[in-house]
Amino acid sequence: MAQYFDNVSLPSEIKKMSVSILSTTLELSTDHGVFSKEKLDFGTRVLLENLPLEEFSGKVLDVGCGYGPIGLYLASTTDCQVDLCDVNRRALHLAKMNAKANKLSVSIFESDCYSNVTEKYNVIISNPPIRAGKKVVYEILMGAKDRLVPNGLLFCVIHKDQGAKSTISELEKLYDVTILEKNKGFFVIKCINR
Numbered sequence: 001m002a003q004y005f006d007n008v009s010l011p012s013e014i015k016k017m018s019v020s021i022l023s024t025t026l027e028l029s030t031d032h033g034v035f036s037k038e039k040l041d042f043g044t045r046v047l048l049e050n051l052p053l054e055e056f057s058g059k060v061l062d063v064g065c066g067y068g069p070i071g072l073y074l075a076s077t078t079d080c081q082v083d084l085c086d087v088n089r090r091a092l093h094l095a096k097m098n099a100k101a102n103k104l105s106v107s108i109f110e111s112d113c114y115s116n117v118t119e120k121y122n123v124i125i126s127n128p129p130i131r132a133g134k135k136v137v138y139e140i141l142m143g144a145k146d147r148l149v150p151n152g153l154l155f156c157v158i159h160k161d162q163g164a165k166s167t168i169s170e171l172e173k174l175y176d177v178t179i180l181e182k183n184k185g186f187f188v189i190k191c192i193n194r
């Protein structure tokens, strides 16, 4: 069965929405075949509303960007150079449309996890694709280590019913880990690349 992260050829029915996150509003288009097309995902919202933006600098990568809420929010609220990537071409198309609609200068490219990532980043951030399976989620989260500068930061959000506790144990083997927030089962996690 096709899942949202496949490059499915579903009919297109673009829906526009205005999304407010704290004091920032983004105009975002979504479509069939992308994650959380009806409204901003609650896990994404909890992640964005609990980020220590003062710790963001340099280059940021949003892995599994979907239609772009995380990367575009960071491009609006920080001075960082923001890159966004995903495997889903429809999501990438929407993220590009959304960057343009919000007049944000970002780089958006197709990548299966880090397959097309060539640079090192100060910050990597993800609401990882749980439905793609643990292998992909771990590749995004543990694989960030090799794409972060020393002392670079990884931020992610995972629900307790989607393996948050075991994922945190694995992250602790590679990073200094802090739980920034717990909200309705969603854990917002900060990792420092030690």
Ligand SMILES: C[S@@+](CC[C@H](N)C(=O)[O-])C[C@H]1O[C@@H](n2cnc3c(N)ncnc32)[C@H](O)[C@@H]1O
Pocket: 004, 005, 006, 035, 036, 041, 044, 063, 064, 065, 066, 067, 068, 069, 070, 085, 086, 087, 088, 091, 111, 112, 113, 114, 127, 128, 129, 130, 132, 136
């Ligand atoms: C939980 S969604 C988050 C989307 C968006 N960041 C948000 O917060 O609304 C995870 C995203 O990861 C993407 N994805 C799935 N498998 C991937 C892979 N192997 N490499 C990169 N992205 C992937 C999906 O297409 C989806 O857009």
